[in-house]
Amino acid sequence: MTLHLPAYPMPDDRGRYGRFGGRYVPETLIPALDELDRAYQTAKQDPAFLTELDRLLREYVNRPSPLYLAQRLTEHAGGAKIYLKREDFNYTGAHKINNCLAQALLAVRMGKKRVIAETGAGQHGVASATAAALLGLDCVVYMGAEDIRRQELNVFRMRLLGAEVREVTSGTSTLKDATNEAIRDWVTNVRDTFYILGSVVGPHPYPAMVRDFQSVIGEETKWQLQAVEGREVPDAIVACVGGGSNAIGIFAPYAYLPDGERPRLIGTEAAGEGVETGRHAASVAGGRVGVLHGSMMYLLNDDEGQIVPPHSISAGLDYPGIGPEHCLYATTGVAEYVPVTDAQALEGLQLCTRLEGIIPALESAHAIYHALQLAATMRPDQVIVVNLSGRGDKDVAEVARLLRAEQAAEVSA
Amino acid sequence: MTAVHARGVARIHAAFDRARDENRAAFIPFMTAGFPNQQDFPAVADALLAHADVMEVGIPYSDPLGDGPTVQRASEVALAGGTSTRRTLQLIADLRARHDTPIVVMTYVNPIYAVGPREFMRLAAEAGVDGLILPDLPPDQDLEIADLAAEHGMAVTFLIAPTSTPERVELVAGACTGFLYAVSVTGVTGAREGSALGEVPAMLALARQYARVPVAVGFGVKDAATARTVAQLADGVVVGSAFINAIQGGQDVGALAASIAQGCRKD
Numbered sequence: 317m318t319l320h321l322p323a324y325p326m327p328d329d330r331g332r333y334g335r336f337g338g339r340y341v342p343e344t345l346i347p348a349l350d351e352l353d354r355a356y357q358t359a360k361q362d363p364a365f366l367t368e369l370d371r372l373l374r375e376y377v378n379r380p381s382p383l384y385l386a387q388r389l390t391e392h393a394g395g396a397k398i399y400l401k402r403e404d405f406n407y408t409g410a411h412k413i414n415n416c417l418a419q420a421l422l423a424v425r426m427g428k429k430r431v432i433a434e435t436g437a438g439q440h441g442v443a444s445a446t447a448a449a450l451l452g453l454d455c456v457v458y459m460g461a462e463d464i465r466r467q468e469l470n471v472f473r474m475r476l477l478g479a480e481v482r483e484v485t486s487g488t489s490t491l492k493d494a495t496n497e498a499i500r501d502w503v504t505n506v507r508d509t510f511y512i513l514g515s516v517v518g519p520h521p522y523p524a525m526v527r528d529f530q531s532v533i534g535e536e537t538k539w540q541l542q543a544v545e546g547r548e549v550p551d552a553i554v555a556c557v558g559g560g561s562n563a564i565g566i567f568a569p570y571a572y573l574p575d576g577e578r579p580r581l582i583g584t585e586a587a588g589e590g591v592e593t594g595r596h597a598a599s600v601a602g603g604r605v606g607v608l609h610g611s612m613m614y615l616l617n618d619d620e621g622q623i624v625p626p627h628s629i630s631a632g633l634d635y636p637g638i639g640p641e642h643c644l645y646a647t648t649g650v651a652e653y654v655p656v657t658d659a660q661a662l663e664g665l666q667l668c669t670r671l672e673g674i675i676p677a678l679e680s681a682h683a684i685y686h687a688l689q690l691a692a693t694m695r696p697d698q699v700i701v702v703n704l705s706g707r708g709d710k711d712v713a714e715v716a717r718l719l720r721a722e723q724a725a726e727v728s729a
Numbered sequence: 730m731t732a733v734h735a736r737g738v739a740r741i742h743a744a745f746d747r748a749r750d751e752n753r754a755a756f757i758p759f760m761t762a763g764f765p766n767q768q769d770f771p772a773v774a775d776a777l778l779a780h781a782d783v784m785e786v787g788i789p790y791s792d793p794l795g796d797g798p799t800v801q802r803a804s805e806v807a808l809a810g811g812t813s814t815r816r817t818l819q820l821i822a823d824l825r826a827r828h829d830t831p832i833v834v835m836t837y838v839n840p841i842y843a844v845g846p847r848e849f850m851r852l853a854a855e856a857g858v859d860g861l862i863l864p865d866l867p868p869d870q871d872l873e874i875a876d877l878a879a880e881h882g883m884a885v886t887f888l889i890a891p892t893s894t895p896e897r898v899e900l901v902a903g904a905c906t907g908f909l910y911a912v913s914v915t916g917v918t919g920a921r922e923g924s925a926l927g928e929v930p931a932m933l934a935l936a937r938q939y940a941r942v943p944v945a946v947g948f949g950v951k952d953a954a955t956a957r958t959v960a961q962l963a964d965g966v967v968v969g970s971a972f973i974n975a976i977q978g979g980q981d982v983g984a985l986a987a988s989i990a991q992g993c994r995k996d
C-alpha cells in the first residue's frame with residue numbers, strides 16, 4: 317500500500333477554517349455528521365481501506381494521471397513552461413471520480429446501501445453513479461432542470477449506470493437547488509443513506525474529507541515534477557474553482573509550505589459575462605461572507621441575505637459559493653482568486669484544442685486561459701502547472717451552440 | 730437577566746402557562762410573511778392569531794433547506810412579491826399593534842448575518858418580536874446570536890430531532906430560552922400522508938429529562954386529529970404547511986385554525 321491521506325492543520329476541531337466552514341444544518345443531521353466524521357477518521361488510518369482505495373485509484377481510475385508538458389501552449393504564451401495535470405485521463409473524465417470512489421467505499425464501510433449526490437455539470441453525478449454501480453449501491457442523483465438540458469449526455473450515462481436522476485425545478489433549477497434537494501433527501505433518509513458530496517463545500521467534515529481525497533492530485537504532481545524538473549514545487553499552480561475541489565486537491569499539498577517556499581496558487585473563478593455585470597459565479601471577487609449548504613463562505617447573496625443566482629458558461633462552476641478553505645486562503649493571501657469570463661474560457665478551450673489536440677472541460681478552460689496570460693509574464697525557466705480537471709466531451713454540443721451564436725453575431729454585425 | 734430584558738421569554742412562558750392552566754397544549758401556527766401577498770398577509774395572520782397562543786412568522790428565504798416544497802413555494806411567492814427581511818419585521822410591527830399574542834420569527838441564519846446580527850436583533854426587538862427559531866443553527870455553532878437575542882429581550886428556540894442523541898438533547902435543551910422545538914420526524918417541513926408520529930414519545934421523554942422550558946412538537950401536524958395526538962404529549966403544537974396549503978386551496982384558514990386549536994385540548 318502506497319496511498320496515505322495527508323494530515324493538514326486545518327480545519328480546527330469545530331470544522332472551522334478561521335471564521336469559515338462550520339455546520340449550519342438542521343439538527344437532524346448533526347448526529348449523522350458526527351458519525352461520518354468518526355467513520356472517516358478511522359478509515360483514513362485503516363490499511364484495509366487505504367489499500368482498497370489505492371487499488372481502485374490505480375486499476376479503475378487510471379492513476380497516476382500524467383503530468384504533461386504542453387509545448388505548443390508554452391510556445392504560444394512565450395514565457396513559463398506550462399504543464400497540464402491530466403485529470404481528464406481519469407475514468408469517467410474528471411477529477412470527481414477520486415472523491416466519489418473514496419466516499420462510496422466509506423458508505424460501504426458504514427453499512428449504507430443507498431447513496432445520493434448532487435450534480436451540476438453531471439461529472440460528479442456520473443462519478444457517483446459509476447462508484448455506486450461498482451460497489452452495488454442504490455444511487456439517486458439530483459440535478460437542476462437547466463443543467464439536465466445542458467448536459468444531456470451525462471444524464472444518459474447516469475441512467476445507463478443504473479442511477480435515478482431526479483430533476484430539480486425549485487429555485488433556479490441549477491446546482492445550488494440540486495444541492496438543497498440532496499440535503500433535504502439526506503435529512504429525510506439520514507439513517508440509511510450516505511450523501512456523496514461533490515466538492516469542498518457543505519458542513520464539516522465534508523470540506524476536509526473531500527480535500528483529503530482530492531489531494532492525490534497535488535501529491536502526484538510533487539514527485540512527477542521532481543522527475544522532470546528536479547524540483548517538487550512549481551512557480552505557480554492554476555486551477556478552476558466552482559466549489560473548489562479540483563483546486564484544493566492540487567493546492568493543499570503545497571498550501572501549508574512556509575511563506576517563500578509556496579508556489580503562487582491561483583484559482584480561476586467563473587466571471588460569466590463579467591463581474592461588473594452581476595451575471596457571474598465569482599464568489600470571492602463578487603460575493604460577501606454568508607452561509608449556504610451548511611457552511612460559512614464567500615457567497616453571492618444580496619444585502620438581505622437572499623442567494624443571488626450565479627451564472628457561468630460551465631455548469632460545473634455555476635455555484636454561488638466557494639469552499640471554506642479557499643475562503644481562508646483568500647483572506648490570508650495563501651492563494652489568489654482571479655475572475656475569468658465565459659468568452660475567455662471559450663478562447664482557452666479553443667487554444668488548448670487547436671494547439672495540443674486536447675479538448676478540455678469548459679471548467680478547466682478557465683484555468684487554461686489564465687495560465688496563458690500568466691505564463692507570458694514569466695521567464696522560460698519558470699514552471700506553471702495547470703490542473704486540467706476534466707475533458708470536454710460533455711461540453712462539445714454546448715460549445716458548438718455557443719460558437720455558432722458567436723459566428724452569427726459576427727456575420728450580422 | 731432583568732425583567733425588562735427577559736420580555737420575550739416571560740411572554741412566551743406566560744402563554745404556555747395559560748394554555749396549561751386551561752388543560753391545553755399551546756397552539757403555535759406558522760405563516761410565511763408576505764404570503765399569499767403583502768396585502769392579504771395581515772388578514773391571514775389575524776385569522777391565525779385569533780386562535781394562537783404563540784404565532785410563528787417566517788422570513789421568506791431563497792434557499793430554505795430545512796423546509797419542504799410547501800414552505801419553499803410560499804417563500805418564493807413572498808419574495809417575488811417584495812417581502813424582504815426588513816419588510817417582514819414591519820409586517821410584524823403592524824400585527825403587534827393589534828395583538829398581544831407572543832410572536833416568534835423563524836429564520837435561516839443567512840438573512841441575520843446579511844443584515845448584521847446586532848442590527849437584526851435591534852430591528853426585531855423594535856418590531857416587537859418575542860423570540861427566534863433558527864432551523865439551520867445548531868446552538869453550538871454560534872453563541873453570539875443567542876447572546877444578542879437575549880440582550881435584546883428575545884427568546885431563542887433550537888430544535889431536536891428523532892436522531893438526536895441524549896448528549897445533543899441536553900446541549901440543545903440547555904440553550905433554549907423560549908421553548909424547545911422537537912421535530913416529529915426525520916425530514917423537512919410539510920403535511921404528510923398518514924400520521925408519522927411514532928418517534929415522538931421517545932423523543933419527548935428524552936426532552937423532558939433536560940428541558941427547563943416548554944416543549945413543542947412540529948413538522949407534519951396537519952389537522953385536529955394529528956394535533957390531538959401530539960397535544961397529549963407535548964406542551965405546544967406547531968402547524969405550518971397545512972395553513973399554506975389551505976390558502977392555496979382557497980379554504981378558510983380561520984376555520985382550520987379553530988378546528989386545530991380545538992384539537993390541542995388535553996383530555
Ligand SMILES: Cc1ncc(COP(=O)(O)O)c(C=O)c1O
Binds near residue numbers: 677706
Ligand atoms: C471538469 C470539472 N472541473 C471542475 C468542476 C468544478 O468542481 P470543483 O470546483 O469542485 O473542482 C467540475 C464540476 O462539475 C467539473 O466537472
